[in-house]
Amino acid sequence: MFTSVDDVSARLAETGYLASPAVATTVFLAARLGKPLLVEGPAGVGKTELAKAVARVADARLVRLQCYEGVDESRALYEWNHAKQLLRISAGRDENWDETRTDIFSEEFLLPRPLLTAIRGDEPTVLLIDETDKADVEMEGLLLEVLSDFQITVPELGTVTATRRPFVVLTSNAGRELSEALRRRCLFLHIGFPEEELERRIVRLKVPGLPEALAESVVRVVGALRAMDLRKAPSVAETVDWARTLLALGADTLDETVVRDSLGVILKHQDDIQKAAAKLDLDAL
Amino acid sequence: MTDPAERITGLVGALRAHGVRIGTGETVDAARAAEALGLADRELLREGLAATLLHGPAQRAVFDPVFDLYFPRGVGAPDAGPADRESLRDRLAEALAADDRALMAQLAAQAVDGLGGYGSSPGSDGWSAYQTLERLRPGTLLARVRADVRAGAGAGGDFADRLLDDEIRRRIEEFRRLVGAEARRRVAERRGRDEIARRGVRPTADRVDFLFAGRDQLAELRRAVQPLARKLATRLAARRRRAARGTVDLRRTLRSSLSTGGVPMRPVLRRRRPVRPELVLLCDVSGSVAGFSDFTMLLVQALHDQFSKVRVFAFVNRLDEVTGLLGHGRADPEGLGARIREEATLTGWHGSSDYGMALGEFTERYGAAVGPRTTVFVLGDARTNRSDPNLPAVREIARRARRVYWLNPEPAGQWGTGDSAAPAYADLVEMHECRTARQLGELVGRLLPV
Numbered sequence: 001m002f003t004s005v006d007d008v009s010a011r012l013a014e015t016g017y018l019a020s021p022a023v024a025t026t027v028f029l030a031a032r033l034g035k036p037l038l039v040e041g042p043a044g045v046g047k048t049e050l051a052k053a054v055a056r057v058a059d060a061r062l063v064r065l066q067c068y069e070g071v072d073e074s075r076a077l078y079e080w081n082h083a084k085q086l087l088r089i090s091a092g093r094d095e096n097w098d099e100t101r102t103d104i105f106s107e108e109f110l111l112p113r114p115l116l117t118a119i120r121g122d123e124p125t126v127l128l129i130d131e132t133d134k135a136d137v138e139m140e141g142l143l144l145e146v147l148s149d150f151q152i153t154v155p156e157l158g159t160v161t162a163t164r165r166p167f168v169v170l171t172s173n174a175g176r177e178l179s180e181a182l183r184r185r186c187l188f189l190h191i192g193f194p195e196e197e198l199e200r201r202i203v204r205l206k207v208p209g210l211p212e213a214l215a216e217s218v219v220r221v222v223g224a225l226r227a228m229d230l231r232k233a234p235s236v237a238e239t240v241d242w243a244r245t246l247l248a249l250g251a252d253t254l255d256e257t258v259v260r261d262s263l264g265v266i267l268k269h270q271d272d273i274q275k276a277a278a279k280l281d282l283d284a285l
Numbered sequence: 286m287t288d289p290a291e292r293i294t295g296l297v298g299a300l301r302a303h304g305v306r307i308g309t310g311e312t313v314d315a316a317r318a319a320e321a322l323g324l325a326d327r328e329l330l331r332e333g334l335a336a337t338l339l340h341g342p343a344q345r346a347v348f349d350p351v352f353d354l355y356f357p358r359g360v361g362a363p364d365a366g367p368a369d370r371e372s373l374r375d376r377l378a379e380a381l382a383a384d385d386r387a388l389m390a391q392l393a394a395q396a397v398d399g400l401g402g403y404g405s406s407p408g409s410d411g412w413s414a415y416q417t418l419e420r421l422r423p424g425t426l427l428a429r430v431r432a433d434v435r436a437g438a439g440a441g442g443d444f445a446d447r448l449l450d451d452e453i454r455r456r457i458e459e460f461r462r463l464v465g466a467e468a469r470r471r472v473a474e475r476r477g478r479d480e481i482a483r484r485g486v487r488p489t490a491d492r493v494d495f496l497f498a499g500r501d502q503l504a505e506l507r508r509a510v511q512p513l514a515r516k517l518a519t520r521l522a523a524r525r526r527r528a529a530r531g532t533v534d535l536r537r538t539l540r541s542s543l544s545t546g547g548v549p550m551r552p553v554l555r556r557r558r559p560v561r562p563e564l565v566l567l568c569d570v571s572g573s574v575a576g577f578s579d580f581t582m583l584l585v586q587a588l589h590d591q592f593s594k595v596r597v598f599a600f601v602n603r604l605d606e607v608t609g610l611l612g613h614g615r616a617d618p619e620g621l622g623a624r625i626r627e628e629a630t631l632t633g634w635h636g637s638s639d640y641g642m643a644l645g646e647f648t649e650r651y652g653a654a655v656g657p658r659t660t661v662f663v664l665g666d667a668r669t670n671r672s673d674p675n676l677p678a679v680r681e682i683a684r685r686a687r688r689v690y691w692l693n694p695e696p697a698g699q700w701g702t703g704d705s706a707a708p709a710y711a712d713l714v715e716m717h718e719c720r721t722a723r724q725l726g727e728l729v730g731r732l733l734p735v
Binding site for chain 2: 032
């Protein structure tokens with residue numbers, strides 16, 4: 001899929017995803033070793049984006065399983081199309097039971113869900129299992145077979161094995177501790193907040209009209225806010241939002257008034273805003 | 286250079302010694318990763334090995350220094366040779382102003398080489414990061430670097446410039462870290478990597494001994510509270526869900542089977558009434574064990590919604606209720622200990638802890654807080670300063686409560702030495718050694734009632 005780590009960063013950059021060396025290295029290894037990639041990190045640092053970018057680069061289709069509390073086998077793996085099965089049974093009234101029974105559990109009546117879809121396809125596939133920590137513990141058990149052997153067992157049909165291994169990305173906000181067994185099957189990547197230089201490039205890429213000097217100030221202020229131990233530290237998504245806001249406000253430089261008025265774009269809790277204002281010496285808020 | 290496979294297994298061994306669980310499969314993956322990436326680019330290799338060997342972000346703090354030992358930047362003294370203190374300071378100021386990481390690393394190597402060496406006999410000499418930093422004093426460069434940056438930027442006056450001081454401080458902190466890594470590397474060359482990797486690298490926050498944790502480690506521990514609480518809460522919730530399913534209720538099953546002619550088609554399960562446990566915490570907050578108590582209180586507070594009622598009492602030699610100070614969302618972890626000592630009456634006419642007095646006061650004044658649904662945790666080292674341990678009070682608490690557990694931050698081997706009344710208390714209530722956040726998490730998860 002990729003020839004080298006530099007190749008990964010270059011091609012990801014073409015699609016508009018600027019990867020840190022850690023991200024590029026891990027993506028390269030995941031492709032080379034054929035292992036799933038577990039990406040953890042705070043919200044808004046580009047975990048889901050990474051999967052999408054890899055899909056674009058590899059010219060693969062993206063199959064996405066969005067996890068939520070209560071997501072189960074029939075949502076993740078496959079389901080039998082009961083309505084169609086009933087129709088089939090009532091259409092063939094004069095058959096004997098054996099013929100009917102073997103028939104209605106065949107490919108035709110199977111509704112593949114994301115995991116089975118990703119396993120079965122012949123074309124290159126990126127399988128994104130988003131927000132894995134939101135799913136129940138039982139779900140992890142289901143994932144184990146898929147992630148270690150890239151196969152799914154359907155009791156009536158037998159085991160379906162992938163002919164072409166999908167590139168698997170799991171994301172998690174660490175809302176729940178994932179099991180050791182799941183972690184062992186994956187390469188682990190923690191995407192934190194980017195280095196100043198990288199974040200500047202990201203801002204410049206996403207908000208093209210922004211003056212260079214302003215972009216630099218924005219990134220520096222956000223960096224300072226992150227060092228402040230707030231309830232919700234601003235992430236890259238918020239930096240970009242803030243840069244857009246400043247552009248829309250027509251600000252050329254950061255000054256006290258502008259920062260004070262737009263702090264709500266990057267900080268989402270009132271006590272965070274107050275704390276930050278105090279630390280940054282902004283006057284009455 | 287020795288065989289890469291050997292280095293990787295050495296690295297894995299050192300990480301395991303620090304409590305990072307790594308299986309053989311992961312080691313093999315790491316070797317395959319090293320093969321795919323090549324050994325030429327050290328930073329790529331670092332990321333690749335981290336991705337294959339680690340399972341969580343907290344382990345990174347141990348991984349990086351250990352990696353630096355097994356895959357060092359270079360061997361022996363730096364090429365540039367020793368430099369004198371003044372020229373080093375000049376160049377460091379430049380590097381800090383430009384935020385040039387590569388140059389900073391190079392200067393750290395030279396600084397350790399030139400300023401950090403001690404001893405003269407081959408058996409005892411080495412390199413000290415402390416001595417290097419003491420002589421170089423990078424912290425005093427702040428004003429100079431600030432002036433340099435301001436001059437370089439031209440007029441300035443931008444809003445972001447008021448952040449400059451903090452930014453420079455962070456860069457200096459980074460330089461200190463580089464010096465530490467370099468000194469470890471040089472020492473490791475002389476004394477053997479494996480030993481230094483096991484002993485010279487700080488353990489992860491959850492394995493730091495409560496009694497010996499420094500200030501920044503305590504801060505790190507406090508930050509660990511939220512994730513740990515979340516982990517425990519999931520585990521407790523799962524346990525509760527399983528327990529709620531209950532057993533078959535025979536009477537009701539037979540009753541409902543009347544409609545099917547006495548054939549029990551559908552078993553009726555006994556439904557349990559969900560009872561959330563009550564919790565009482567008795568915390569010794571005297572200086573010697575304060576870190577441990579603080580951390581435990583924060584943890585319990587974060588687990589708040591798992592209990593119907595939590596009451597927290599703090600004592601040194603007098604006891605007072607501090608539940609109010611821990612109110613949900615109120616607690617600011619930094620100042621918690623200080624606030625407790627300020628607002629609650631904890632000391633009488635001397636400042637050292639007295640378990641007998643405090644426990645006696647508890648049974649007298651707050652005895653009603655303990656009932657048949659209450660689990661009591663006593664937190665402290667059971668060092669009574671030679672006063673009466675007041676065993677009847679403990680017996681009384683144990684009689685009233687559902688369960689009593691005593692968590693002791695001292696190693697079990699030291700119980701009973703000196704003025705410790707631990708064995709006497711341990712006869713009456715279950716006592717557990719609880720020295721690190723990891724142990725505490727395991728204990729709380731195991732001991733808490735469903």
